[in-house]
Amino acid sequence: MTSTLEIKINKIAKSRVSDYDVNNVPFGKCFSDHMFIAEYADGAWQKAYIEPYQNVPLSYATSALHYGQAIFEGMKAYKNDAGEVSLFRPIENFNRLNKSAIRMAMPEVPEEIFMGGLIELLKLDAAWVPQSETGSLYIRPFIIATDEAIGVKASETYKFIIITCPAGKYYSEPIKVLVETNYFRAVHGGVGFVKAAGNYGRSLYPTKLAQQKGYQQVIWTDSKTHQYVEESGTMNLMFVIGDTLLTPELSDTILSGITRNSVLSLAKLWGMKIEERKISIREVLTAHGNGTLKEAFGCGTAATIAQIVSIGYEGKDYDLPAVETRKFSNKVDETLRNIRKGKIKDEMNWMMKVH
Numbered sequence: 001m002t003s004t005l006e007i008k009i010n011k012i013a014k015s016r017v018s019d020y021d022v023n024n025v026p027f028g029k030c031f032s033d034h035m036f037i038a039e040y041a042d043g044a045w046q047k048a049y050i051e052p053y054q055n056v057p058l059s060y061a062t063s064a065l066h067y068g069q070a071i072f073e074g075m076k077a078y079k080n081d082a083g084e085v086s087l088f089r090p091i092e093n094f095n096r097l098n099k100s101a102i103r104m105a106m107p108e109v110p111e112e113i114f115m116g117g118l119i120e121l122l123k124l125d126a127a128w129v130p131q132s133e134t135g136s137l138y139i140r141p142f143i144i145a146t147d148e149a150i151g152v153k154a155s156e157t158y159k160f161i162i163i164t165c166p167a168g169k170y171y172s173e174p175i176k177v178l179v180e181t182n183y184f185r186a187v188h189g190g191v192g193f194v195k196a197a198g199n200y201g202r203s204l205y206p207t208k209l210a211q212q213k214g215y216q217q218v219i220w221t222d223s224k225t226h227q228y229v230e231e232s233g234t235m236n237l238m239f240v241i242g243d244t245l246l247t248p249e250l251s252d253t254i255l256s257g258i259t260r261n262s263v264l265s266l267a268k269l270w271g272m273k274i275e276e277r278k279i280s281i282r283e284v285l286t287a288h289g290n291g292t293l294k295e296a297f298g299c300g301t302a303a304t305i306a307q308i309v310s311i312g313y314e315g316k317d318y319d320l321p322a323v324e325t326r327k328f329s330n331k332v333d334e335t336l337r338n339i340r341k342g343k344i345k346d347e348m349n350w351m352m353k354v355h
């Protein structure tokens with residue numbers, strides 16, 4: 001097996017970028033000019049190439065479609081005022097993709113394929129990275145099982161693919177969340193700690209039920225007792241109670257978010273009290289009752305910080321303090337945006353310049 005694969009590049013004849021206003025396109029529906037693909041067969045990554053973004057023929061028997069042997073990552077590239085493109089903590093996404101691969105009996109991707117492919121792709125599609133204040137290029141690396149076979153077994157062939165799409169003005173409206181006490185997202189021994197495709201398909205129905213009741217998202221609770229909060233939608237969950245930042249401790253039912261880790265790192269840098277532990281919904285509501293619950297928010301790559309304005313539990317809504325009063329989460333949101341946009345010193349060395 002060769003450790004470095006030559007990336008064959010087949011450039012698009014004419015860029016489509018001028019057909020769009022990348023600072024204003026709706027998120028997730030318009031894809032950049034190129035995509036990166038690496039193919040795995042006979043126990044090794046065989047070839048790597050960049051092609052124009054396009055539909056490809058796949059057999060309807062493709063194993064990923066039937067049994068969900070599919071994993072993904074979500075990350076972003078940012079453009080500063082000088083037009084330079086940088087990635088935020090990309091090695092963390094690389095490591096997590098491989099953690100997901102192991103759990104789903106898929107081959108790990110070597111770093112030179114992941115990072116090499118990503119960097120080449122971003123160089124070609126740099127014009128697609130929005131430069132607006134809150135804009136970024138959303139990057140979706142994923143691996144799918146590609147055996148044309150209906151038997152339930154680990155595939156022998158895979159594709160690692162990277163596609164990207166501009167996220168112009170990503171602004172996340174404050175959300176009302178419903179504590180989910182019937183369905184669960186993740187179970188001990190399961191796959192909740194990795195970005196396996198099936199985790200998301202199964203979450204849609206409970207989310208739809210919550211939306212019918214007027215909430216935007218659910219707060220997932222532990223599958224055994226439904227007493228302890230875990231995540232909010234596809235984001236990690238945090239609270240500020242008194243002067244302490246609280247978040248559920250990592251376990252195999254909680255996805256180890258890179259935003260979560262970054263928020264905790266900044267809180268630590270700022271000398272804030274932090275507790276990573278089990279948090280019961282009772283504790284949160286008690287804090288609400290005695291006025292110490294100051295902030296609640298979800299955090300993840302897509303939204304960075306999604307403010308929670310109301311928590312629904314057992315037929316009652318608990319409204320939280322106004323978003324403008326939330327010192328910590330607003331400061332974190334702004335600081336992360338400034339680091340990513342190169343507006344303040346990147347003390348943590350989180351940014352990797354690519355172009």
Ligand SMILES: *Cc1c(COP(=O)(O)O)cnc(C)c1O
Binds near residue numbers: 195260
């Ligand atoms: C991706 C994801 C997150 C957030 O992870 P980031 O690395 O911060 O984007 C949180 N929870 C779930 C379930 C996720 O899939």
